[in-house]
Amino acid sequence: MEHTAPRPVAVSVEHLALRLPEGADRDYALADLSFTLPEGEILCIVGESGSGKSLCAQTLMGLLPKAIRIERGAALFDDVDLIDTDKATLRSLRGRRIGMIFQEPMTALNPSMRIEDQIMEVFEAHDLLTPAERRAKALALAQEVKLPDPERTIKAYPHQLSGGQRQRAMIAMALALEPALLIADEPTTALDVTTQAQILRLMRDIQRRRGMAVVFITHDFGVVADIADRVLVLEKGVVVEQGTAREVLDTPRHPYTKALLAAVPSGTPPERNEVADAPVALSVSGLTKSYVTKKSLFGAGRTVHAARDVSFEIRRGETLGLVGESGSGKSTVARLVTRIIEPDGGRILLDGADFGAMRGEDLRNQRSRIQMVFQDPFASLNPRRKIGLSIADGPMARGMKREAALQKARELLTLVGLDPRSAERLPHEFSGGQRQRIGIARALALDPDVLVADEAVSALDVTVQAQVLKLLETLKARLNLAMLFITHDLNVAAQVCDRLAVMRSGEIVEIGPTRQMFLEPRHEYTRQLLAAIPGGAHKTLPQDA
Incomplete structure (x- = not known):
C-alpha cells in the first residue's frame, strides 16, 4: 500500500493558555490549546459563542485585547514563535505571510477609501511594487476573487457594494501578498445562502491553487462539512475533540460535539398539521x-x-x-x-x-x-x-x-x-x-x-x-x-x-407548503437556493415521504 508523505506543518500551537480578567465567568479564555495545521489544509475551529474561537485567531495575529493575558504557550510559524516575538516581526509577518479575513467587512474596511486604494495600501505598507504595479495587482486580485465588473467595482467605496462584494474585497486584501497562512473568522456568517456558497467555493479554490493553510472559525457545521479537512471543537476554552472532518462529523466522540451536531437544523422539513380551517390573521x-x-x-x-x-x-x-x-x-x-x-x-x-x-x-x-x-x-x-x-x-x-x-x-x-x-x-x-x-x-x-x-x-x-x-x-x-x-x-x-x-x-416567485417546496421545488430560483445550502442537508430528504 502506498503511503503519502506527511505535509510540512504550516503552524503549530502548543499548550496555549489565555487568562481572563478578574470577575469573568471562568479563569481561562483558552486552556491548554494545542494543534498542528499542515500546509495546504483547512482547519475549522468550531464551538459556541464564548468558546474562545476568535481569541485563538487574534493570538495568531498578535491582536489580543489588552485585558486578556497570555499565561503560557507557543505558536510556531516560519520558525518564529508568534507569542514570544517582537512587534516589528509580527508586523512584517501580518499581510505578507499571514492574512486575515474578518467576520464583518463593513467594520474592517475603511469607509472613506475606495476599494482599489485599500488593496494597494497592503503593498504600500510593506514598501512593495511601484504605484502602477500596485494598481495593476489590485485589479488582478479583484478579478481573482470574481468581483463583478472589477475595473469599476474597485473604484467604489465599501458602502456602495453588497455584503458579498465587500467580503470578496476583504479576501482580495488578505490574499494580496500570497500568505502561507490564512485566518478566516466567521467570514460567511452574515451572508445569504447563495452568496455564502459562492464565497466558500471561492476560498476553497484559491486555497487549493495557492496551497495555503487556513484556520477557519465558524459555528456552522454545514460550512464545516463543505470545506474542512480537519476540525477542532472548543467548549469554554477547552479542546474537547479534534480530528479529520469525516471523523468528527460522522463519528463524534465527545458529548458536547454530539450536542452541537444534534442542534444543527436538519434541512428535512417535518410533517406538519394543516391549519387551513383556522381564521386568517x-x-x-x-x-x-x-x-x-x-x-x-x-x-x-x-x-x-x-x-x-x-x-x-x-x-x-x-x-x-x-x-x-x-x-x-x-x-x-x-x-x-x-x-x-x-x-x-x-x-x-x-x-x-x-x-x-x-x-x-x-x-x-x-x-x-x-x-x-x-x-x-x-x-x-x-x-x-x-x-x-x-x-x-x-x-x-x-x-x-x-x-x-x-x-x-x-x-x-x-x-x-x-x-x-x-x-x-x-x-x-x-x-x-x-x-x-x-x-x-x-x-x-x-x-x-x-x-x-x-x-x-x-x-x-x-x-x-x-x-x-x-x-x-x-x-x-x-x-x-x-x-x-x-x-x-x-x-x-x-x-x-x-x-x-x-x-x-x-x-x-413561489409559495407553498415547506415540505413540498423542499421535495418538489417548481421555480428555478428555489432550486438554486436549495442547492446552495451548506453541507447539502436537503439532498438527503426522502423522496418517497
Whole structure:
C-alpha cells in the first residue's frame, strides 16, 4: 500500500493558555490549546459563542485585547514563535505571510477609501511594487476573487457594494501578498445562502491553487462539512475533540460535539398539521414599494422595486417563512406589514380590518396587534434602561399602570425561559440568546395576533438558535399566534415554517407548503437556493415521504 508523505506543518500551537480578567465567568479564555495545521489544509475551529474561537485567531495575529493575558504557550510559524516575538516581526509577518479575513467587512474596511486604494495600501505598507504595479495587482486580485465588473467595482467605496462584494474585497486584501497562512473568522456568517456558497467555493479554490493553510472559525457545521479537512471543537476554552472532518462529523466522540451536531437544523422539513380551517390573521395583497437611489459611481439614480405585487396570507397558529437572498425584499415586506414604512400600494388586513388604511388614533390602537422581533436585540434595547421597564413600556403606553406592567414583564420573562428577577438587569448583562428572548418577551407584551421575526436567530450559535426556535414554536402554539418568519437560512426555515414564500427582486416567485417546496421545488430560483445550502442537508430528504 502506498503511503503519502506527511505535509510540512504550516503552524503549530502548543499548550496555549489565555487568562481572563478578574470577575469573568471562568479563569481561562483558552486552556491548554494545542494543534498542528499542515500546509495546504483547512482547519475549522468550531464551538459556541464564548468558546474562545476568535481569541485563538487574534493570538495568531498578535491582536489580543489588552485585558486578556497570555499565561503560557507557543505558536510556531516560519520558525518564529508568534507569542514570544517582537512587534516589528509580527508586523512584517501580518499581510505578507499571514492574512486575515474578518467576520464583518463593513467594520474592517475603511469607509472613506475606495476599494482599489485599500488593496494597494497592503503593498504600500510593506514598501512593495511601484504605484502602477500596485494598481495593476489590485485589479488582478479583484478579478481573482470574481468581483463583478472589477475595473469599476474597485473604484467604489465599501458602502456602495453588497455584503458579498465587500467580503470578496476583504479576501482580495488578505490574499494580496500570497500568505502561507490564512485566518478566516466567521467570514460567511452574515451572508445569504447563495452568496455564502459562492464565497466558500471561492476560498476553497484559491486555497487549493495557492496551497495555503487556513484556520477557519465558524459555528456552522454545514460550512464545516463543505470545506474542512480537519476540525477542532472548543467548549469554554477547552479542546474537547479534534480530528479529520469525516471523523468528527460522522463519528463524534465527545458529548458536547454530539450536542452541537444534534442542534444543527436538519434541512428535512417535518410533517406538519394543516391549519387551513383556522381564521386568517394577516392578509396581504398587491403590496408594492419602490425607491429611487441617489446618483452613484455606477451611474444615474435608478428605481429599485423592493416589493412588487406581494400577496400572501397567514392563519392563526401558522408560520409563513419568507426566504431569499439579501436585497430580495424580505425585510422591506416585514416593515411594510408592520407599518414601520408605508407602502406605495396594496392592502394589509388584520383579522379582516384594513390595517393599511388606518391613520392616527386608529393606527396607534391597532399597532399592538402586529409586533416585531428584530435581528439584533441589543441594538433595539435601550442600553441604559432595565429590561423589565423596556418590556413594560408598551403596556404602560397603552394605559396600564406601572406596577401592573412590570408584573406582566416578569411573567413574560418567565414565559420565555428567563428568571423574572432579571427584570432589574441591563441589556449588556445578558448573552445574545438571552437578549433575543427579551426581544420576544417585549414583542409579546402587547398581546399581538401576529409576530414578525426578521432574521431573529441568524446571529445566534447553533445550540442557542435551536433553543430560541423551540421557544417560538411553543409560544406560537400556546398563544395561537400567526408568525411571519424571515430568514436567509433554509435549514432553519425547514424546521419552523409551515409554508414558504420565496422572494427574488421584490417578487414572490413561489409559495407553498415547506415540505413540498423542499421535495418538489417548481421555480428555478428555489432550486438554486436549495442547492446552495451548506453541507447539502436537503439532498438527503426522502423522496418517497
